[in-house]
Amino acid sequence: MAEKRITVRATRFDPAKDKAPRLQSYDIPFADESMVVLDALNHIKAHVDGSLSYRWSCRMGICGSCGMMVNGVPKLTCNAFLRDYWPRSITVEPLNNFPIVRDLVIDMEDFMHKLKSIKPWIIRKQEYPLGAGEHRQTMDQIDEFRQFSECINCMLCYAACPVYGLNNEFLGPAATALARRYNLDSRDQGIKERLPVLANSEGVWECSFVGECSVVCPKGVDPAKAIQQTKLDTTMRFVLPYGNRED
Amino acid sequence: MKAADSTHPLPRVYKPEMQRGWWLRQRHYFLYIIREFTALPMALWLLWLLYEIQRASNGPKGYYPPSSAAFIAFSIIVLAFALYHSYTFLSLAGVIIHIKGVQSWLIVLSQFAAWLVASAVIAAVLIGFAR
Numbered sequence: 001m002a003e004k005r006i007t008v009r010a011t012r013f014d015p016a017k018d019k020a021p022r023l024q025s026y027d028i029p030f031a032d033e034s035m036v037v038l039d040a041l042n043h044i045k046a047h048v049d050g051s052l053s054y055r056w057s058c059r060m061g062i063c064g065s066c067g068m069m070v071n072g073v074p075k076l077t078c079n080a081f082l083r084d085y086w087p088r089s090i091t092v093e094p095l096n097n098f099p100i101v102r103d104l105v106i107d108m109e110d111f112m113h114k115l116k117s118i119k120p121w122i123i124r125k126q127e128y129p130l131g132a133g134e135h136r137q138t139m140d141q142i143d144e145f146r147q148f149s150e151c152i153n154c155m156l157c158y159a160a161c162p163v164y165g166l167n168n169e170f171l172g173p174a175a176t177a178l179a180r181r182y183n184l185d186s187r188d189q190g191i192k193e194r195l196p197v198l199a200n201s202e203g204v205w206e207c208s209f210v211g212e213c214s215v216v217c218p219k220g221v222d223p224a225k226a227i228q229q230t231k232l233d234t235t236m237r238f239v240l241p242y243g244n245r246e247d
Numbered sequence: 248m249k250a251a252d253s254t255h256p257l258p259r260v261y262k263p264e265m266q267r268g269w270w271l272r273q274r275h276y277f278l279y280i281i282r283e284f285t286a287l288p289m290a291l292w293l294l295w296l297l298y299e300i301q302r303a304s305n306g307p308k309g310y311y312p313p314s315s316a317a318f319i320a321f322s323i324i325v326l327a328f329a330l331y332h333s334y335t336f337l338s339l340a341g342v343i344i345h346i347k348g349v350q351s352w353l354i355v356l357s358q359f360a361a362w363l364v365a366s367a368v369i370a371a372v373l374i375g376f377a378r
Contacts, residue, residue, distance in 0.1 A: 016259075072272065096263070099260035100260060100262075162269060162279075165265045166265060208283065210275070212276070212279075222342070225343075229345055
């Protein structure tokens, strides 16, 4: 029986030689049904062209490193099965809306800066000494923010967001979801430090609710929900008497 | 970040630009653009309404509402846009409004019910005035 094969077209870009990225085709064996797009890329790198560059690490949808555009849709390549595309060819490109460093590798500097700007850590007005014990939470309090803490910073939501594509100043989905995660945490007291970033014109108000960020999220986080709820929260704090009081 | 210098220049990156037809690439983006676009004809129709109110300010004598086929067709199209915009807007209420212990579908249902009641009240008032 003839060996099953699949065509993978991958973006190639060498900043030292190329003016613009181009697609290169590779015909590779589709050895077993459990193969994912990342396996295909690893096969190309190991057996066909060792110069192909891309990011990956855990291979199990946890680290968020291997996000790429697969046939035009942002996907974790470790979670995109070849069987779902075969016998069609697969086109693998770097994540949309980010500068390309080389081949399938994007420059994530802007995202890292935005992530840091919302202070994604627990902020206390006054830290207690460790000996005073832990900050206890009920299950209900954890459920308030649990969904938003599932984000793995894979940036698929930024690749799916046309608002970010058109205006890179936009804070974006994942950073807002993470800000919401901490703002909803009963142990956190840092909402006033995050509000200047969240509520400015490039923050949540830039979002016009396309909703695709939530569709592509591989972890079931709903960044669109986080953004809209933050809009409502910031409005209430502005409109209601004592809405902007110290919590 | 360190500034680039001649001995250690920063690596060159390629900055792709969004294509003009990005919103035609997939159904979700297309529906989003349609949703956003509906605001434009609605705004035009509302501007016309303000103009008509100003025209009718001298009382019913000498006021003739526009009745051309083109205007009626435009109004029907705007009504369809308004209904679509309202439907999409109210459907999103379940995502935006967060009330502890209340299911999101119930929130959406309550918004549609409120819309229905408000429409019935406004229709009754308008019909009442027209008589």
